[in-house]
Amino acid sequence: MIAGVAEDEEKWLSAGITGLQQNAFYMHRALDSNNLKDALKYSAQMLSELRTSRLSPHKYYELYMRAFDELRKLEMFFKEETNRGCSIVELYELVQHAGNILPRLYLLCTVGSVYIRSKEAPAKDVLKDLIEMCRGIQHPVRGLFLRSYLSQVSRDKLPDIGSEYEGDADTAMDAVEFVLQNFTEMNKLWVRMQHQGPARDKEKREKERSELRDLVGKNLHVLSQIEGVDLDMYRETVLPRVLEQVVNCKDEIAQYYLMDCVIQVFPDEYHLQTLETLLGACPQLQPSVDIKTVLAGLMERLSNYAASSAEVLPTFFQVEAFAKLNIAIGKVIEAQDDMPIYGAVTLYASLLTFTLHVHPDRLDYVDQILGACVKKLSGKGKLDDSKATKQIVALLSAPLEKYKDIDTALKLSNYPHVMEYLDNGTNKEMSNVIIQSIMKNRTCISTAEKVEALFELIKGLIKDIDENLQDELDEEDFKEEQNSVARLIQMLYTDDTEEMMKIIHTVRKHILTGGPKRLPFTVPPFAFSALKLVRRLQSQNENVSGEEVAATPKDIFQILMQTIEALSSVPVPELALRLYLQCAEAANDSDLEPVAYEFFTQAYILYEEEISDSKAQVTSIHLIIGTLQRMHVFGVENKDTLTHKATGYSSKLLKKPDQCRAVYACSHLFWLDEHNDMKDGERVMLCLKRALRIANAAQQMANATRGSSGSVVLFIEILNKYLYFYEKGVSQITIDLIQSLIELVKQEMSGENTTPEPATDAFFASTLRYIQFQKDKGGVVAEKYKPIKV
């Protein structure tokens, strides 16, 4: 059926074109032979093709354009005719004898154009007559095209200032009046289209109307091109008249399109100066008009205008652009009851962009906008409208981008309120944006208050907002987002220790709310941040001693202790253990023996109670040993206890090689280069011997179970330890011992059941090479090595 209509239309169009061409042919012949009578007759017949009601605007346009081309030729002919002495006045009358109105008016406009050019009558009068006569066409499509033709032929003949058709004092006004009137009439016709024909064709009609809109809009463009339209005339006449028409036509499509047109065709400066009038029209538009896009367009233009040159900014202040826009938006939102939330938010977002461009210093404006937005959102709960959410994100991101400084955003009291309306996912996204902004700009958040505000802002990341709603977020995303939180914690920093202390308290308070999933990510950066402060306090104390310090390392350690304890709920014992050790080391540096001891205790407890995986145990034990080795704050008793425990743990590891390695590592606990009271060769030796024994046992076990001797790598490692301590001067390590161990290794390696291992071979070879190297170096060391035979 639809296809049938289209086919028919195609047929009608081609019939129309044929008719038009035929008459155009006869018209040309008449033109060539200067036969005015025939020219009129055939041109009228040709134009009669435009009387059709069967074509859609699109097809009608095609026909119109052909007629238009022919009329250009006719116009030339009329001009020549007047040059030949035919009176233009007579010609003007003659064409009006045509019986059908549409051809008559096309001809009248064509002759009218020549009439104006002849200057036999003022342009103003001719135009006035033409526009009056055009009222005869009340059919929307035909009327629109006729008036568009009139507009086309009169464009360059308006009695504008500076034009050759300029008239008396009010000449520009006459030009404006003409265009305005044509505009008004065309708009009426255009709007009328909507109400003609059956209701079921509404969609089709709206499509057709949108095809015609540029014909109407063209008038506004012509208006904007009139030289005589200065600011005063624009303010006093043009704008009020245009808006009057726009408002009164009460048509959604027209209002939207024309408002946009007005904003686009006239200069920014005019808009700025007539902002009140322009905005005043907005709340009067139909509720269904997409006003937000219109206003957004306006604000975008003004923003760009403001950005284009600093010189124009004072004007913005002078006309109180912000206040006017703000009021207008409020009114529009009020007037359009059923405007979707996202519409309102879009408006606010545009206003915000505008404000940031024009009044970057007026933070209060920004806050005001956010406040208004909150007001609009309040009572609606979380948004589930994705468009609105997107707009809110844009709204919230804009200040961050502009100020490149989260500080500013934190000053906006309404900022977090707006965020509250985002759904959890978006809220997190937004929080991420905030964090990214901080990271990008390397902003330090330097007061507890701001930190508090910031955490309030990004609480979506800090804790589960809705307990019931289990996040379906995948692990990867979660990790990423928590990593960024971790990075953020590093940015919360001030040089003022006292303030820093407060920040730490604040951060702690917030991260502890994060739940077991988040703690492993947030506690470490927090701990390090706190430890950093400890170290700073330390250096400060050295500088200014005796003064009462509000924040003491002790306090911090207490906090840390509690915080790390929180990790037990997760549980991530290895992480906690590492942190305890870190703290212990820091406490060591602060000479706080009991604290350090306590941390170690905690670490040990964790080791004993929580870390059961043997691999984890190995790692942990090495960590413990390493840390313990660096501790110097402990008294003999404490030290002994801890060392004893550590060695104990070492020998209880599951796998022999692990045992062996842990045990020989323990040997370092008894020999500290920089502490003379910590040089216990006996016990070093004891450890190494034990390690050797374990290595042997491992070897035998391997032999027993697999039938091949195990790796000799342990022996080589122990040999390296021997060499180390030998070099350090542990008297218990003798040449003989070393020598016999080398022999042992060699023997093992050449053994029958040994499977050759390149790595081990290389290791041993390089060990031997080291010995040789030391020998060759000369001096004391060489002396020491001399007896060793390789």
Next chain:
Amino acid sequence: MDWAGLLGWVSIGLGDLDLIKFLFFQFGAVDFRSDPNSLSPVSVFPIRGLDWIRLCIAMNYIIGAFKPACHISFTFFDGKSRKQVPSKKENGQTLMVPLFQSQENIVGKISIEPVSGKKVEHNGIKVELLGQIEMYFDKGNFYDFTSLVRELDVPGELYERKTYPFEFSTVEMPYETYNGVNVRLRYVLKVTINRGYAGSIVEDQDFVVRNYTPPPSINNSIKMEVGIEDCLHIEFEYNKSKYHLKDVIIGKIYFLLVRIKLKNMDLEIRRRESTGSGANTHVETETLAKFELMDGAPVRGESIPIRLFLSPYELTPTYQNINNKFSVKYYLNLVLVDEEDRRYFKQQEITMFRLAETS
């Protein structure tokens, strides 16, 4: 400018007057109610045929049967300077004939030349100036409302060409030459060579009379509000009630209420010719012009301009009761057509008059 010639593309783009008649015949005439403030829907009835054209052809044949014994020609005293206007002969041919107005002197010469040396005996020669009204239902029966006679010669014989001067001074010619549907008014100079039983020789010379009227001192506009209740309400205005033949009708139609879907609106000029009197009165209405004023459907508050140039149409002045034989009246008929092709109209009489041409 050749106004009449332009009519071809003016009216309906179809042809001349006959075609308009044809169309009129096709579409039917309209009936209007006596209530002047109501627009009435149409009722259609056919118009009587145009049989007089056929009669003309018959006449032509009869005239052609006579062979004149002598050649008679007229010369007017001011023939060279006098304006000539086209006049349609009975045989359909158009001749240029001199134009007079009432109270003028009609002065000239008549020359009579017998055919190649033949002698013409006669019982006297006279010239008559006749004003005649001919009704087509009574063909060939002329009613002379004016009849003046001048004797040119006493009875005798004519051997050679002889010229007679004649003069009718300040002739009263109150009526204009008119060619209507059912009636014709003509002026003619008729020379009669009276020959008794041999049959008189008669020669006619037509001339046209047009009388000029000064512009009326009172010429009110026509303004009226008409409509169909709750359906259509319009107000129209024509700038005058009396128009001269080359006048322009200016006006506007203002739509006060539109509840019907209009398609277009035309302004027609109609001529109503009534002949006879009493029970024998016959009325013939012709549409001389059909001028489209509006295309499409207006809405309330629209005002549509009217500007209709009368010059392209063949109009005559309004004739009021010409010698108790006929009247010619003009009407402006405003016709609105809706989408179902229903017609709504309002007819207003206008007075036409002939204004002296200033040129």
